[in-house]
Amino acid sequence: PSGAEPDRRNLTSMETDALIGGLNVSDGHPRMPLTTAQRAIVDSLPALFDEAEKRVFEEIEAEAQQTFLHGIGQHRAPVGTGRLVSCYSSSVAMDITARALAHRTDTIALVHPTFDNIPDLLRGRGLKLLPVPEAELAAGEPELPDEVGAVFVTTPNNPTGWVLSEDGLRRLAAFCARTGRVLAMDTCFRAQDERAQYDTYAILEDSGAQWVVIEDTGKLWPTLELKAGFLAWGEHTDLPLLEYFSDVLLSVSPLVLLMLTRFAQDAERGGYAELHGLIARNRRALAEVLDGGPVRLTDPDARISVARVTLPEDGPDAVALYDELVRRGTHVLPCGPFHWDRPQDGVRQVRLALARSGEDVVRAARALVDAVRAH
């Protein structure tokens, strides 16, 4: 594709290319080394297998959901109510949600920008999408035509790191309750940013809105894609979520849930502090490599495990730089596809993953600056 035309490939296809080797700062999946405590949990997997085999699934599931969600401030999550199910991934939970929302409305207001598999999954279920900027969602009174039956917000948002504040959620939930719209939230990065760890469920339950929340363990720990996406909804949420969930799966593995409980317990005992420290150190290391050069860190106060950088007008655009870096063996993401309604808005930005070793982040940052300078 020419430089002017933002690349039409989806982001996950580029992330897949990054899996063939080279320096992968492409996907937001955790690829840093296990900590010592995490290594000990991995070493205990055979024993966890025996425990998972013996115990009642429902008890293992409730324990995993409670340990993980309470550990990130979600004390009113509907554990044990039958309105909180475990999926193989948050994207599976997302597709179930999309199918259920399509049962209810034709049009969804979706935060713009955001990771492109979200609009792709929603459109895949026949839904029309209306882009809403982060600031408008935070103000809690987005201008929406009547046909919009739901509002979908990713918080913390990817790739910006923007977080919907507690007051912003109160306003948005009250707006949805007042206008009869479902409020759907993708909170997959929330464990990385304490500003996103106010009790979402308390606010949603008290708002009177119909709501759906998708949580994710998959962005946190280097468990080789052993993870769960949790799908939760409100007592008055009138969507066939349980029915559509049951069409997709009976249950995730109790062994995975038991392992997640151990990782979540370790996280509360210092693992989250280590994770937040790694991400902050890597964001600073990236900023230091860029400092004084032609490329700048776009969102300095973001805390999630990805970082956007903004390219100089006189350098290569995001797609040209992405292609050049792949030629040099380094995989980033061009930001065009995050801007699912206006790809040109991302033509001067690329995203780097930070859930990596410090060395990988510094090497990738240097490769990026060299490629920009060589243009």
Ligand SMILES: N=C(N)NC[C@@H](O)CC(=O)C(=O)O
């Ligand atoms: N189902 C999909 N496409 N999964 C990829 C997604 O997890 C990557 C991601 O969210 C990120 O790189 O930020």
